[in-house]
Amino acid sequence: MPPIVTTSIEKLILAAPRGYCAGVDRAVQTVEQALDEHGAPIYVRKEIVHNKHVVEQLTERGAIFVEEETEVPEGEIVVFSAHGVAPAVHENSKARGLRTIDATCPLVTKVHVEARKFAADGYTIVMVGHEGHEEVEGTMGEAPESIVLVQTVEEVDDLEIGDPDHVALITQTTLSVDETAEIIARLRERFPGIVTAKGEDICYATTNRQIAVKQLARECDLVLVIGSTNSSNSNRLVEVARDHGSESWLIDSHTQVKPEWLEGIETVGITSGASAPEVLVEDLVRYFRDLGVEDVSELRTVDESVRFMLPKEIRKGLPMAPSP
Ligand code: SF4
Structure with a gap:
């Protein structure tokens, strides 16, 4: 059913860069490839990345998300999430004879x-x-x-x-x-x-998305950030947008947009956290197009070319080893 909202919105601007970073892309691909190569179930300790949509999609394909490695049946395959694990998790996994794939972002x-x-x-x-x-x-x-x-x-x-x-x-x-x-x-x-240490710990993707949202916030009345509530970098994008003069809300998808947020708004900005897939941005753009917004553009502040190789355990030809 088309949305029954009349709108004052004239313009939609998409931040770039936005969405998936190299670490998230690698972690999601790791679970997908583990499912392809070994079949379901593949256990994943914690949410592989902090995004509800991604977790739902992988669950449908046969991933089982658990809180702790102690919940994984002995001898099964478990993927560690992009956020990393303490050494004790490796030790517990080894003691349980788990076959581990470490998708911790480099x-x-x-x-x-x-x-x-x-x-x-x-x-x-x-x-x-x-x-x-x-x-x-x-x-x-x-x-x-x-x-x-x-x-x-x-x-x-x-x-x-x-x-x-x-x-x-x-x-x-x-x-x-x-x-x-x-x-x-x-x-x-x-x-x-x-x-x-040499170099920043705050990663390139976090920094670049914040640079982009600052610029976006200056040009928009409202900035919508696509990301889940437990996503740290997505929450920071909302804060940065608000600090730079725009209203801003965090949403999992277009279904959470509240019509009252749009009252009197002329320019809407869209960005997405490092764990949010682009399909959710596309859905949100379609939502606004359905409202009659025709002027859609992109505001690019930084070019990104970072890519990471998949974990060694998942690269073709390497045997699955028990946890080191
Ligand atoms: S550290 Fe940065 S690049 Fe790595 S997963 Fe986290 S947000 Fe992405």
């Missing part, structure tokens, strides 16, 4: 490696991130005795570190670039000798 693995190295060198590591997020749990699991988590500038003020001259910094990959800069500035004031 950019998350990079932060794990940093954490291990700093801990081995005796640093207290301050991690900037969101408590309870799977990526944070996985990274902190690399060196639980050495890592403290901070989420705000206030929490930096409250930090008590035994040796303030031996402090290292890591961050979650999907934070707000601007908010994190404030927290890091405060950390540098408190611990002037704080060390970091």
Whole structure:
């Protein structure tokens, strides 16, 4: 049934880049290929990426999503999600004789490696991130005795570190670039000798989508972000859009658009989080076209060409090995 909404909207602008990043693309392809090569069921620990639509689609194909590796029957295949896992998860999996495929994004693995190295060198590591997020749990699991988590500038003020001259910094990959800069500035004031690894931990995809949404927000009255509520980078896009002068809402799909959001709006921007498939953007564009919006354009701020190889366990010709 066509939507019964009259609209003042004249223009639709799509952010670019938007949607799938290289890590999500790789993780989703990993489960698809595991299903193709080994057949259902394929167990997946946690949501492979934080997107409801993706999880539903893979479930239909025979993936079984579990919270913990201990729920996977012995000897079965389990894929670890893009957000990464703590070493204890590998150990448990090995003890259960599980055949593991690790779809951790290589950019998350990079932060794990940093954490291990700093801990081995005796640093207290301050991690900037969101408590309870799977990526944070996985990274902190690399060196639980050495890592403290901070989420705000206030929490930096409250930090008590035994040796303030031996402090290292890591961050979650999907934070707000601007908010994190404030927290890091405060950390540098408190611990002037704080060390970091080479290169940023906030990943290229998070950064680029935030750059794009800032520009979009300046040109739109309303920015709709497609992404699931548990997607960190999608939530950050909403915040960044609001900080840059636009109304903004997070939606899983076009079915969640509320007509009252559109009242008096002339220009609508659309973007999508790094775990949201493009088909959901296409559906949303169609929703607005059905309302009579004809002016649809794209605002490109950055070109992306990052690609990652599939995990070694899934590349053709390699045998499935038990967890290392
Ligand atoms: S958002 Fe960044 S770190 Fe996360 S999966 Fe995508 S590329 Fe990797």
